Amino acid sequence: MKQIVAFAGSNSSTSINKQLVKFVLTYFPDFETNLLDLNEYEMPLFSVDREKTGFPEAVGHFREAMSNADAIVCSLAEHNRSYTVAFKNVLDWCSRIDMNIFAGKPMLLMTTSPGGYGGGNVMNAAKPFFPKCGAEVIESFSLPSFRQNFENGQIINETLKKELEDKIAVFKSRL
Secondary structure, eight states: OOEEEEEEEOOOTTOHHHHHHHHHHTTOTTSEEEEOOGGGGOOOOOOHHHHTTOOOHHHHHHHHHHHHOSEEEEEEOOBTTBOOHHHHHHHHHHHHHOSOTTTTOEEEEEEEOSSTTTTHHHHHHHHHHGGGGTOEEEEEEEEOSHHHHEETTEEOOHHHHHHHHHHHHHHHHTO
């Protein structure tokens, strides 16, 4: 059985991106899924001085999860038009071992936010950068205005839901 590793690029206990990831995972009943929580990968703020004393164990665990996956589903939170500090720190530490963080795996890359741009700024940063980190971004999706378009664990805007379902179908066809 193929394994999908999924995560939200947020350490919030009420992450709307994690809610989106959980919803998307319901479309993969024939896959083993592993939903990561960035809180399980806490590590000191990256610096070259700290790197001299060694790498936190969490770095190896995150990289191992990516390596063991057959595919990755990721939804990034946007803070001040970029990655969250929690996610950026994971990227920074992992990249110091090898830039192939996502281990050449196919990825469904998503974002959402309370605003109408749906995390578009972080999507614009991640989409060209993640392939340099070993992700094969098969499809991408941004869900705008989360609180107006997502309710009771699912997307309620039929147009956006259909758009995402079409992208999931393309993504699945490549696995």
